[in-house]
Amino acid sequence: MTRSAGRPRSEDSRRRVLAAARDLLRESGVRAVSMDAVASRAHVSKQTLYRWWGSTSAIVVEAVLDGYEPPVPETVVETGDLRADIASWIERSARSLSDDDVAQGVRALLGAVSSDPVAGREFHDRTLAPARRTIEHLLSADEPSEQTRSARADIAISALLFWVLVDQPVDAGRRDALRDLLTGSGRTGA
Structure with a gap:
């Protein structure tokens, strides 16, 4: 022993x-x-x-x-409507990030992990990776390309983190624009 x-x-x-x-x-x-x-x-x-x-x-x-439980694909309710499902994920994330203590904590995390690779890996594994898997899962029915799903997930996470980092509200206009970008809605042909 x-x-x-x-x-x-x-x-x-x-x-x-x-x-x-x-x-x-x-x-x-x-x-x-x-x-x-x-x-x-x-x-x-x-x-x-x-x-x-x-x-x-x-x-x-x-x-x-401490105590944070990220949404994972198994806990996300899917309606079959990609726009609604993505909008729901964005709304849930934005609501959480709009709390002042959470936003301050996220800003602290981003600062802390930028100079500490071990802390960065922990942050990635506990937050970013589950969020990415969830978005990729939601997009999987509509987007066959794994690389495109991955890039869209990165865009979603990056946008939310950027807005928190620069202390910008994640208002309805930003949420709708992000949803449209992720789902390909609102595109006009040339």
Whole structure:
């Protein structure tokens, strides 16, 4: 029987660390989240933080995504109407991203993952990849090209993240334009 090195994570300490990181993000933004600040606020040692997370970016990613369950193809209700299904996915995503705490968290995530490949992979695996699979799945009945479905999914995710990053509302006009772009609606022949 092998024994893992180090002490196992204390769930109470983990919760305190994630809450401290979220509080710091909310109060002062991602620049305020340091190992010193999180350790002090969570009443844990910096050694504990480095042993469990390894970087501030990793703490930010876990703090923001803690409890997040992305929509996956198996949980999306399909009506058979591609425009309606895509519009529903966009609406659900926009509603979530319009929450100030969520938007601030997404901006923090984007900043954190830009300089930390490990945190970037975690962000991709937990959020971007499931969103991409869901959009590709919705488009699969209408678009035979896997590359085109993939490019459309990238456009959808990129547009939503860009609007959040630059603090632009995801209003009805933007949602409709994105839906039309993804479904090929509104095209006029030349």
